Amino acid sequence: MENSAYGEIVIVGGGICGLATALALHRKGIRSLVLERSENLRATGVAIIMQANGWHALHQLGVASSLRQTAIPIQRGKLILLSEGSEVERERPLGTSKEFRCLKRADLIKAMAENLPEGTVRTNCQVLSVKLDPVTYFQHLTLSNGTILQAKVVIGCDGVNSVVANMVGLRPARFLLFSTCAARGFTYYHDGHQFPAEFVVMNKDQVRLGRVPVSYNLVYWFITRPRTNQDSTISKDPVLIKQSLMDSVKDFPTHVQEMVKNCELNTLNLTELKYRPPWDLLLENFRRGTVTVAGDAMHATGPFIAQGGSASLEDAVVLARCLAQKMQNHVDKKAQVKERNIPNNNNVIEEALSEYVKERRMRNFWLNLYSFLLEKKISARSLIVKVIILTVISVLFRDPDWHIHYRCGTL
Ligand SMILES: Cc1cc2nc3c(=O)[nH]c(=O)nc-3n(C[C@H](O)[C@H](O)[C@H](O)COP(=O)(O)OP(=O)(O)OC[C@H]3O[C@@H](n4cnc5c(N)ncnc54)[C@H](O)[C@@H]3O)c2cc1C
Incomplete structure (x- = not known):
C-alpha cells in the first residue's frame, strides 16, 4: 500500500462541479488536486442547457466567452401538449432567460480542464473512502489501487452516488417515483436542420420530449418517461435504447420520430433519475470537519x-x-503566481466551509423544491392533485424565472 502525502485540497470527481471548483480555486490562487475515477474526463449526458445564472458563474470562472462561440443563442421556448394522433392540443410560451444556450458537455468540460494548471487532474483514481486521522487531523483518502492520499480539505463533487456524502453522513439520494428515466442524444443534420432557435417541450401522456438546437447542424434532445423493468439492460446498448425510444415517441409528430431515428448512436444514454428531497437540503449537515x-x-x-x-x-x-477569504496570501516566486496557503488551523477552514454551506443551503433548497413540485405536478394522475400542486407553485414561485435571475456573486 502506497502512502503519499498531498496536503492541500482534494476534490473527488472530475465532472462539471469538480472541474469548476478546481478552476474557481485556481482563479483565487489556491492549488487543488482533482481525483477522477474514469480513464478520461468524460461528459455524461451529451448537452446541458445554460441559462443566465449559469452564464454568470461561467463568466466568474473565465470561460464564458469561449463557450459562447460553441452554441447558438436560443430566442424563445414553447410547451406543446399533444392529443390523440399527435395533434397539437394546446401550446403556450415557455420562459427562457435573456441568455439561453445549449452547450455540448464535452465543450464545457474541455474549456474548464484546459484552464487548469498541468497536473491538477488525476484520472483512473477512484476514491473508496475518506477517514479522518485523529492524530494529524488530515483526511485519509483510500483509492481503489490501494494508495492512501492525505489532504487537509476534501470536497466531494462525486455526483449522485457520492462516497464523500456518505462519509459526511448524508442520506443517499432517492429514485424519482414516477417519470424516472431520462434519455438524451444528439441528432446531426448534414445540410442543416429546419428548427428555429427555440426550446420546445412536448408532452404526451407520461412521455416528455425536449428539443433544443446547439448549432445549425446539431440538435440536442431528451426524453423522460416512466421507468421499465428492462431499462437497466437496455441502458448498456445504444441500439436497444434507440428502439425503446422510438416506441416511446411513436405517437409524436413525424419530425420527432425522424430525429430520434437519425440520432448519433454513440451519444445516446439512458439514466434512472435520482434526487435529494428538498427537506434534506434544510435538515442535513453538509460539512463534517474539513470535508464538504x-x-x-x-x-x-x-x-x-x-x-x-x-x-x-x-x-x-x-x-x-x-x-479564499480565510486564507493568507503568499507569493510562490518560482511559479510567479500568487498562491494562498491552507491555514494550519482547521477551525479557519471549518469556518470557511460552514459559510459556504450556509450560503448554498437555501438557494439549493428552493431549486430542489421547485423541481420536486414540478415533478409531482407532471406525474399526478388526478386533476385535483394537479390543481393543488399548481396553486402551491404559483404561491411560492410567483416569478416563474426567479431561479434564473439569481446571481452567485463574484469570485
Ligand atoms: C436527464 C438530465 C438532464 C439534465 N439537464 C440539465 C440541464 O439542461 N442543465 C443543467 O444545468 N443541469 C442539467 N442536469 C443536471 C446536471 O447534469 C448535473 O447537476 C451535473 O452534471 C452535476 O455535476 P457533478 O459534477 O456534481 O456530478 P457528475 O456530473 O455526476 O460528476 C461526478 C464525477 O465524479 C466522478 N466520480 C464519482 N464517484 C467517484 C469516486 N468515488 N472517485 C472519483 N471520482 C468519482 C464521476 O466519474 C464523474 O466524473 C440534468 C440532469 C439529468 C439527469
Missing part, C-alpha cells in the same frame, strides 16, 4: 428546471470565495 460536498453530491435534482449543472457552477464560485 458540492454539485449533485449535495443537491441532486430531477431535470425539470435544467438547473443542476448551473447550481454546481454556483457552488464552485461560492466555495472558492469562502475559502
